[in-house]
Amino acid sequence: MADFANYPSLRGKTVFLTGGAVGIGAQTVRAFAAQGAKVGFVDLNADAGGALLKEIGGDHAFEQCDLRDIEATRFAFRNLAAKLGNAEVLVNNAAHDDRHDWRDVTPDYWDERMATNLRHMFFAIQNVAPAMIDAGGGAIVNIGSNSWWEAGGGFPAYATAKSAVHGLTRTMARDLGEHRIRVNTVVPGWIMTERQKELWVTPEALAKQVDRQCLPDPVDPVYVARMVLFLASDDAAMCTANNFMVEAGSI
Incomplete structure (x- = not known):
């Protein structure tokens, strides 16, 4: 593993993160905890969330939450704030890239995919921004995807939601700047999480992906985390309304 940078400006910062239990x-979550930040994260997976909280130890918090339920999300964020203080950094990470054939998509499924992959991001921002305004600043990092830039097929609702993340970033950067x-927005390529490896990574698919990248190595999740750390830190004080790619040059 590389000898990564330390960001003193993150020490003691309160970070809220969605979809923090896996991948x-x-x-x-691990990366922020290692920087000395106070991390509050939410996820639907209670077992994995509890295990991660135990692993990182220290002054952190986990709330089980279905982010498709906006009232439940607000409640979870209130609980995190009560335990850790108001968020100074928000990472909108939660998403689910389930494959689906465009012929089979129903209006209900479409709406559920928007709720899973997009809607909660706006309402998380709406939740934390007032306290950031009162504090005189903050950092929000939305996790996008390069799938729509690559014209990837097999998940039109997911790709549509992820393309909209970039519009959300741009407009909120203007309103909150x-x-x-x-x-x-941090834009991952095909990241080798355990879920991807279990469901979709085959030797043939991986070889095809690496061939289209400029760099010849599969992309580990740690490199996405490192970009998020940079954008949350004071080192990125003049970075806003932009996309930061972590995809080994595969666009």
């Missing part, structure tokens, strides 16, 4: 989210709140 990219869990790796990002006067308060010194920065809003950016």
